[in-house]
Amino acid sequence: MSMELLAMEPVIAEAVQSGGGMAPLQLLGTILGIIGLIFFFGSAVGMIRFPDFYSRMHAAGKGDTLSTMLMLIGFGLVTMEDFSVGSWLLFVKLMAIVLFIYITSPTSTHALMRAAFEDEEMPLDEKDLKKPVGKKK
């Protein structure tokens, strides 16, 4: 057993004990983080399984942005233990990151899409969809 895991034990035990007594903000933050992870998983699966460039970018652009924002807001809420200056500072910094991701991530997706469009990459049409799956990568 590593030292780290041993050191974690009391913390985990405390969390289990306090269980339902978890502060509502922390609970909300954890839920947001888990939802973010689900979206993240969805976008990762979409990146691999979607058939053409545009739908893959759709998965990456939307899922990634939303999941990252959700997780960061969750972090911010979890770290708001006491409403002291330090935790507010951390929260504001995290919200700044959320703002910048909200601005930049869709922009980068848009730039990639436009580059592909100008390079005459064609989206799939109905004929392609009728072909057997797994042929085209």
Add this chain to the structure above:
Amino acid sequence: MKKISLIPVLLVGALLVYAAQDFPEWGSPNSPASQSPVSSHFIANTGVDTEVPNMVTAVLADYRGFDTMFETVVVFIAGMAVLAILKNSSKKKAGSKEFEVDVEPDLIVTNTVRLLIPVIQIFAFYVLAHGHVSPGGGFQGGVVMGASFILIALSWDLDTALARFPADRCTLVAGLGIVLYAGIGLLSMFLGGEFLDYAELAQIFPVSREMARYHAMLGVEIGVGLTVTAIMFSLYANLSTEGRLKGGL
């Protein structure tokens, strides 16, 4: 060929894993690296010697100032070497159609970048100047600053970025950074100390010897930041256009 190359690779791996058994445990405070008098001295005395809360900055710019100075020189030389290798090397004419980017800058991208560039550059200055009390310093701030110019080049085109930061000024600024660094070192030498012994600067500035080191470190970090900014942008501009500094991305 590939299978033969696996033999030395696996041999090296076996040796390394064998050696890893003698390494200190993860996170052990008694590991030789952490027990060494050098690092203990840095942790214990940085506050007294230089009054800088960030030990990494103090070690980088003061205790190991000589190392950092020549590392900056290495960055500078690498930038100059890239210039020397790629300058006039391309056989294609600068204005050749093949490299022309006929796409006009994208509206959404440019407006977003317009919004972001000031924030990025202010953040670069923050990282540079706040390196004494938080993670940061000359290298990090310089890289962020250089990235802002690269972002301009990516979202408009290289000419727009070069209009703001011309290629010959890149060389000039990079050299200026090293001159600033070495100048602070030489100044402290002329004041009777050793090269890069910033404490001697207290003779001409109205501060204590410790605070002289504190502020000289900021000067040194600014020098590093200038060099890194210029070289990062110069590297991008040269590599993306094969040294033509025209067209490209």
Add this chain to the structure above:
Amino acid sequence: MFEEGAIINELFIERLNYLIYVVLLLIGLHAMISKNNLMKKLIGMSIFQTAIILFYVSVGVKEGASIPIYLPEHDPHGSHVSLGAGNETEEASHGPVVLEAGLIKKYANPLPHVLMLTAIVVGVATLGLALALCQRIYQGYGTIEEDEILAKIEREEMRAHPSVAVKSMESSKPATSKVKKPATKSKESSTLSAKRAKSNPKTKAKTAPSTSQLKSSRSKSASSQPKTSASKSSSAKAKPATSKPKTKAKPQAKPKAKTTARPKSASTAKKTAPSKAKPRTPKK
């Protein structure tokens, strides 16, 4: 059995960081050895560097320690501290103090961080330089696959030094005549290359200058030999001969670029040529 379990326990739990660093290092090493593509070799080099950085940083970790920045209670400028949660008592307004041995354990080792900071920066600089060299190689040979580059170099040397080619194959007659009269040979082959350049417009930019480069270097190596009269004439004649295909290769190039390019091309070709030029000398 207990021993085995202990080893696995050690490697996978207590020393997992070393295992990761070894694996990363091996990936990098394997890429550097076995890949033919120069870009992939560079990627391998970067992975290798990352492994080293991971090793150093993981050695500097201390259990339960903070980052190597003084906590508010040890801050040399104690009076500046006002953001700390509950620490702003009398302790906050103190001057700098030398930390005791027990407190040293509360901070991570700053030295590996500093060393790796410098390593990262130098790594970026060298990576940029390596990429520039790759680009230059691509301009010269039209490929960054190592085996293709080697094949091209060999072919060009065969063309430039037929005496070497004699040993392997080919008829001996034109080769011997060329060895005796380097001047005529260089002219002859330059016209040949120019002809080839005409017939194959796509490859002309690539092949014509490179052959002429090798030729000029060859005439240079000839001039270094004791035979004065022949070498002089060869170097004298080689110059116009070399400039000829060059102008063909880039007809639109500015005159300034041409003058700067010529000495450089000779110097770059010099690197490749002498290795084969040396064994040729005892023949004479």
